[in-house]
Amino acid sequence: MYCTRKITDNIYWIGGSDRRLSRFENIFPIPRGVSYNSYIILDEKTVLMDTVDYSISRQFIENLEYTLNGRGLDYIVINHMEPDHCAVIGDILMRYPDAKLIGNAKTFGMIDQFFEDMKYEKIVVKEGDTVSTGTHTLRFVMAPMVHWPETMVTYDESTGILFSADAFGTFGALDGIIFADEVNFDRDWLDDARRYYTNIVGKYGAQVQALLKKAAALDIKMLAPLHGPVWRKDPDYILDKYNKWSAYEPEDKAVMIAYASMYGNTENMANALACMLAEDGVSVRVYDVSGTDVSELIAETFRVSHIVLASPTYNGGIYPVMESFINDMKALNVQNRTVALMDNGTWAPVASKQMAKELEAMKNITLLDKSFSIKSVVLRSQTEELKAFKDALKSSME
Numbered sequence: 156m157y158c159t160r161k162i163t164d165n166i167y168w169i170g171g172s173d174r175r176l177s178r179f180e181n182i183f184p185i186p187r188g189v190s191y192n193s194y195i196i197l198d199e200k201t202v203l204m205d206t207v208d209y210s211i212s213r214q215f216i217e218n219l220e221y222t223l224n225g226r227g228l229d230y231i232v233i234n235h236m237e238p239d240h241c242a243v244i245g246d247i248l249m250r251y252p253d254a255k256l257i258g259n260a261k262t263f264g265m266i267d268q269f270f271e272d273m274k275y276e277k278i279v280v281k282e283g284d285t286v287s288t289g290t291h292t293l294r295f296v297m298a299p300m301v302h303w304p305e306t307m308v309t310y311d312e313s314t315g316i317l318f319s320a321d322a323f324g325t326f327g328a329l330d331g332i333i334f335a336d337e338v339n340f341d342r343d344w345l346d347d348a349r350r351y352y353t354n355i356v357g358k359y360g361a362q363v364q365a366l367l368k369k370a371a372a373l374d375i376k377m378l379a380p381l382h383g384p385v386w387r388k389d390p391d392y393i394l395d396k397y398n399k400w401s402a403y404e405p406e407d408k409a410v411m412i413a414y415a416s417m418y419g420n421t422e423n424m425a426n427a428l429a430c431m432l433a434e435d436g437v438s439v440r441v442y443d444v445s446g447t448d449v450s451e452l453i454a455e456t457f458r459v460s461h462i463v464l465a466s467p468t469y470n471g472g473i474y475p476v477m478e479s480f481i482n483d484m485k486a487l488n489v490q491n492r493t494v495a496l497m498d499n500g501t502w503a504p505v506a507s508k509q510m511a512k513e514l515e516a517m518k519n520i521t522l523l524d525k526s527f528s529i530k531s532v533v534l535r536s537q538t539e540e541l542k543a544f545k546d547a548l549k550s551s552m553e
């Protein structure tokens with residue numbers, strides 16, 4: 156049975172959702188599933204905007220055949236060549252061999268890497284080129300490294316829809332809905348949108364900023380990404396989030412305390428600090444790095460202005476899970492944050508010193524000059540010292 160949604164008069168969503176996949180890219184947990192969006196324009200010519208992951212190919216082909224209703228397929232626009240959107244190109248061409256593929260020079264290099272000896276007709280486009288399909292004119296805008304080198308986005312001049320590839324996408328299956336205004340996005344989707352962006356595209360802030368500049372010159376009425384809901388009302392909401400995330404600007408003046416703890420003593424130190432901060436009215440959340448997926452930790456580093464890292468000393472260095480989290484922060488270009496350090500070590504607490512060394516290699520990280528250290532447990536005799544650490548952190552937020 157088909158499962159499609161109407162986007163405008165002759166444009167339909169014909170994608171699908173996967174709730175069986177436990178990890179996106181085999182890394183990121185997706186307890187709410189994920190959607191793979193594909194759109195079709197039924198104009199004088201018929202145009203498929205991207206395809207889908209192999210996992211939902213059966214549903215997708217049913218949707219495609221239903222919406223085409225016996226018509227042929229004239230064009231397939233390939234905005235992004237990652238297999239979650241392109242795995243079924245070969246199958247579609249077997250059914251619709253006359254369809255011409257539209258992509259840029261880099262797209263076709265990748266097609267030949269993924270699909271050996273596949274025969275197809277191609278239209279190679281570059282920045283600003285247009286293709287008319289009858290009443291619609293599609294303009295192609297290059298978006299390199301958002302988040303692959305061949306990525307482009309397609310602007311439909313007649314409807315103002317920007318088919319935006321992965322940009323403005325989010326994790327989460329679509330439960331029959333297709334528009335962001337059909338859900339409580341802030342409450343139910345924003346965390347997953349942030350987690351999707353920061354972990355998958357987060358490294359490429361400069362390239363996203365370049366795309367946002369190009370987008371600002373377009374009269375965007377709707378954003379149609381490859382994952383998650385379509386933005387038909389208030390696209391500025393998600394544009395503003397992307398602007399903040401890609402500029403590495405915090406969304407909230409808030410503290411994230413990420414701790415690692417072997418026996419609960421470093422955890423106690425983190426909790427004691429959290430109590431003192433909360434008592435002073437500071438917004439704070441506490442995370443156990445051993446029990447929290449690193450994709451959630453990364454998303455939180457993009458949300459908050461201040462990060463506290465609290466680690467035991469382990470093998471004369473940083474506790475391994477904490478070290479791995481710091482490595483991910485580096486890889487994803489986390490920057491413009493104030494970081495405060497706490498450590499524990501029964502005979503030689505050195506984790507803060509080593510974490511500082513790692514953080515110094517990162518861009519625009521301000522290390523709080525005060526740190527806090529314990530040997531085994533937090534002693535009541537250290538109360539004033541801990542308060543002074545909290546005060547220094549709080550002052551840095553003013």
Ligand code: FEO
Nearest residue numbers: 235237239321381
């Ligand atoms: Fe959703 Fe970069 O693929």
